[in-house]
Amino acid sequence: MSDKKSDKKKVILRIKRQAGPSDSAHWEEFSLDWRPSMNVIIALRDIAENPVTRDGKKTTPLSYDSNCLEEICGSCAMLINGKARMACSALIDDLEQPIRIEPLSKFPVVRDLAVDRQFMFESLKRVKAWIPIDGTYDLGEGPRVSPEIQEKGYPLSNCITCGSCLEVCPQVNEHSKFVGAAIISQVRLFNMHPTGAMHANERLEALMGPGGIADCANAQNCVEACPKGIPLTESIAQVNREAWKHALLGWLWG
Ligand code: FES
Structure with a gap:
């Protein structure tokens, strides 16, 4: 007769641990009982609650960030099998x-x-x-936003600041201050809004300095990595055009 306990399907996780910012990292392996619809965040929570490694050693409780648990806050972004993704939407059965x-x-x-x-x-x-x-006074209703702008702006507004686009960008490294695709895309979003457009030049100028849009080398990894399908390369191209136009007008009239 089979032992029901050992028949249970297992989930094996190898987790990189690091006690603090200046400590060295090491790996620990954990074995958990599989459950239907289990995702990575559930597995991490189980380990945090009972921090015992696969070989039965008690270890320190696991630290990770999470909040919304529905791929909206971006706080649970991590590398899962080498890929930047949200732990709350990564199903164990797919990994x-x-x-x-x-x-x-x-x-x-x-x-x-x-x-x-x-x-x-x-x-x-x-x-x-x-x-x-x-403001200290009633600013009124503000201008109407056309359906065309709403349609273009909505996908950009889905950014969850998870950092996946920075993770895959070769231009984001210890030698650069490149702000990354998510930030550039937010400039596009706020510059296209009729009220936000009042500060469009300030945003463009902020992106024309070191670490700004000129640091993008067009690797285009960002758009592949974005969990929300934001057209990041389209945003970079658009903001680049706006920045050039702004620079040219400044040169002509300045
Ligand atoms: S917990 Fe918010 S995106 Fe995963």
Whole structure:
């Protein structure tokens, strides 16, 4: 008679661990009972709750980021079998085992799989990736946004700042300050909005300095890696045209 316990399907994960930003990394392997519809974030949660390695050794609780659990916040981005993707939408059944899990490599590791993506948020501030609506008085309804602009803008608004496009970009490295495709695409989004257009030149100027749009070498990996299917290369081309136009007009009238 078969032992029901050992008959249980297993999920094997190899996870890169790192105690802190300046500690060295090492790998640990874990074995979990398979469950239907299991995704990577569920597996990580199980390990965090019971941090025991495959060979039965007690280890430190696992650290990782997650929030929405439905591929909206971008916080659970990590390398899964070498590919940047969201742990909450990565189904175990679709992955080759042992499943290799590592933190994104273009951001500083905080601990284990949790990375510090502050660089992206600082870049969003640098390009003023927002529509200014603050005021001490009623600003009114604002201009209407045409259906054409809404249609173009909606896919761009799906960016979850996960950092997948930076992860695959060869121009994002320790020698460069390139802001990456997500940030450039947000400039396109806010510049096409009738109210956002008031600050279009400031955004373009922010992208014309070091680490700006001129650092893009057109590898086009970003558009493949984006989990939200954002037309990132189209955005880069459009913003590049706008930046050239702005530079030329500045030269003619300046
Ligand atoms: S937890 Fe928000 S995208 Fe995965």
